[in-house]
Amino acid sequence: MSNIILPLRDEFVLPTNGEVGATEAHGSPCVYLCGNSLGAMSQKSKQLVQEELDVWGTRSVVAHFSHPHGRPWVSYTDNITPLLSEIVGAEEKEVACMSTLTANLHLMMDSFYKPTSERYKILCEAKAFPSDQYAFASQVRARGLDPTRAIIEITPREGEYTLRTEDILDTIEKEGDTIALVLFSGIQYYTGQLFAMEIITRKAKEKGCICGWDLAHAIGNVPLSLHGWDVDFAVWCTYKYLNSGPGGIAGLFVHQKWHEIEKPKFTGWWGHELATRFEMPPTFTPTPGAQGYQQSNPSVIAMAALLGSLQVFKQAGMMGPLRERSLVLTNTLEQHLLRSKYFIPLAGSQEKRGFTIITPSESKERGAQLSLLFLPVGSGLMRKIFDTLVSFGVIGDEREPDVIRLAPIPLYTTLEDCEKAAEFLEKAFEVVT
Numbered sequence: 001m002s003n004i005i006l007p008l009r010d011e012f013v014l015p016t017n018g019e020v021g022a023t024e025a026h027g028s029p030c031v032y033l034c035g036n037s038l039g040a041m042s043q044k045s046k047q048l049v050q051e052e053l054d055v056w057g058t059r060s061v062v063a064h065f066s067h068p069h070g071r072p073w074v075s076y077t078d079n080i081t082p083l084l085s086e087i088v089g090a091e092e093k094e095v096a097c098m099s100t101l102t103a104n105l106h107l108m109m110d111s112f113y114k115p116t117s118e119r120y121k122i123l124c125e126a127k128a129f130p131s132d133q134y135a136f137a138s139q140v141r142a143r144g145l146d147p148t149r150a151i152i153e154i155t156p157r158e159g160e161y162t163l164r165t166e167d168i169l170d171t172i173e174k175e176g177d178t179i180a181l182v183l184f185s186g187i188q189y190y191t192g193q194l195f196a197m198e199i200i201t202r203k204a205k206e207k208g209c210i211c212g213w214d215l216a217h218a219i220g221n222v223p224l225s226l227h228g229w230d231v232d233f234a235v236w237c238t239y240k241y242l243n244s245g246p247g248g249i250a251g252l253f254v255h256q257k258w259h260e261i262e263k264p265k266f267t268g269w270w271g272h273e274l275a276t277r278f279e280m281p282p283t284f285t286p287t288p289g290a291q292g293y294q295q296s297n298p299s300v301i302a303m304a305a306l307l308g309s310l311q312v313f314k315q316a317g318m319m320g321p322l323r324e325r326s327l328v329l330t331n332t333l334e335q336h337l338l339r340s341k342y343f344i345p346l347a348g349s350q351e352k353r354g355f356t357i358i359t360p361s362e363s364k365e366r367g368a369q370l371s372l373l374f375l376p377v378g379s380g381l382m383r384k385i386f387d388t389l390v391s392f393g394v395i396g397d398e399r400e401p402d403v404i405r406l407a408p409i410p411l412y413t414t415l416e417d418c419e420k421a422a423e424f425l426e427k428a429f430e431v432v433t
């Protein structure tokens with residue numbers, strides 16, 4: 001248990017009950033279980049953002065090259081890519097800190113989705129995050145294809161909520177010759193299911209498909225090994241588990257094996273090699289690797305917020321120890337919830353009033369999130385429970401119509417938070433019933 005590091009809670013600023021609109025105990029910190037949607041603010045982020053604001057005021061444009069803290073803006077990403085590449089299991093040249101998630105998804109699909117008359121389909125999970133669904137459909141249409149034919153969505157079996165790895169592998173086996181791109185989320189945002197990324201990637205490669213991942217809910221949540229797994233490309237945001245703040249800067253991964261073959265397609269000056277970027281040459285020479293995909297100069301304020309949090313990850317020993325602590329926290333929350341009088345097993349009566357857990361019960365098939373489905377579905381119970389939880393100072397994340405997601409975050413959630421969340425859920429049922 002020695003690796004079960006204590007939470008670095010003091011490194012974070014968490015809202016109080018009063019600040020989130022709870023009705024009691026205004027001064028105490030709320031039970032924040034929503035870091036899968038928006039991570040908490042680290043003290044370091046606050047400090048680094050403040051420093052950059054001060055530098056903007058005292059040095060302004062000069063700070064691009066001469067910076068009082070040794071972080072010149074022109075190469076600010078150099079502070080970030082070593083930490084990011086460690087978190088996703090990649091070489092530094094394979095990682096770029098840039099832009100936003102959906103924009104990066106489009107960029108990667110523009111480069112890596114190359115349908116032919118035989119091989120043109122995209123394989124993904126049903127009910128992917130809407131932005132991904134819109135991106136897939138629009139990329140398909142942009143190539144003159146019909147999304148209803150070109151997009152294959154895998155759905156859970158009758159009566160189940162999550163996908164079986166065997167069903168994903170079977171589909172790739174059967175339809176692989178017509179699939180151009182296998183593109184799943186690493187962790188499904190709604191159910192919290194962690195997909196078998198290594199196995200799925202291997203199968204996709206075996207059938208000659210390109211394999212990309214949307215890591216929005218996986219990065220900073222579970223250990224990743226993108227290079228070793230031979231993933232072709234990946235994209236992510238950083239405001240969820242990586243705590244970079246609302247709308248924070250995103251990132252992408254392009255495997256080294258592509259660097260000589262696949263050059264950036266929609267280019268901008270920030271992807272031009274640094275040595276001659278400011279000579280403003282008329283033709284584009286890409287920075288080798290993923291960083292050649294950069295288009296614009298990135299927001300230093302956004303990067304400072306991300307850097308602060310990544311430094312706390314480093315202090316915590318990165319994903320190994322954090323995953324260990326995360327398993328303990330999520331298992332503990334689950335144990336508390338399973339003891340509730342209102343808990344209904346997945347196979348139990350769906351007509352009863354209560355809740356079930358649709359996230360896989362196996363630790364290796366989930367990250368830090370449990371998705372609670374309130375029953376009977378469509379009864380409006382979720383909304384009432386959610387509002388009551390907020391009034392008690394428990395901040396989860398509601399997904400209409402019937403789900404509340406609870407995410408204990410190893411950097412700042414305590415075992416006591418897990419216990420309190422379960423107790424308040426019980427109380428909430430009593431209040432609304």
Ligand SMILES: *Cc1c(COP(=O)(O)O)cnc(C)c1O
Nearest residue numbers: 100101102129131185189216237
């Ligand atoms: C959070 C999330 C997004 C959000 O996209 P933005 O471009 O950052 O607004 C997209 N896809 C998935 C899978 C997500 O979880």
